Amino acid sequence: MTYRDLLREALPNIKDLELAGNPIADLSPLVQNTNFAPGDAINISQNTALDLSDGSVDRQAIDTLVARGVSVAYDLNPTGQ
Numbered sequence: 001m002t003y004r005d006l007l008r009e010a011l012p013n014i015k016d017l018e019l020a021g022n023p024i025a026d027l028s029p030l031v032q033n034t035n036f037a038p039g040d041a042i043n044i045s046q047n048t049a050l051d052l053s054d055g056s057v058d059r060q061a062i063d064t065l066v067a068r069g070v071s072v073a074y075d076l077n078p079t080g081q
Contacts, residue, residue, distance in 0.1 A: 017042045020073075025049040027061035038069025045075045052076055 013035060020043045027050070030042060042065065044050065050058040052074060062072050 015040045019044050019047070021046040023047065023049040027058055027065075031061045031064050036065060036068060036070045039071075040069075041071040041073070043073040045073050047074070050074070 014033075017030075017040075022044075024044060024047055027044070030036065036042070044062075052059050052062075062074060065072050
């Protein structure tokens with residue numbers, strides 16, 4: 001089972017997701033999981049695989065989740081540079 005399958009099928013009622021420090025490079029499964037709703041939380045901090053620059057696909061995914069009322073924790077500069 002892939003990460004995408006797990007989020008979509010096996011965990012449809014997940015409310016808090018801790019992914020800090022994992023090399024997640026694709027946030028689309030999080031966005032596609034419409035079960036994430038106001039009051040839910042996702043932590044993707046300490047993840048150097050994401051492009052969090054303004055306008056990037058990853059930043060747009062985060063903005064979409066936040067607009068849905070999901071609390072998303074992330075680092076703009078996870079490498080400390």
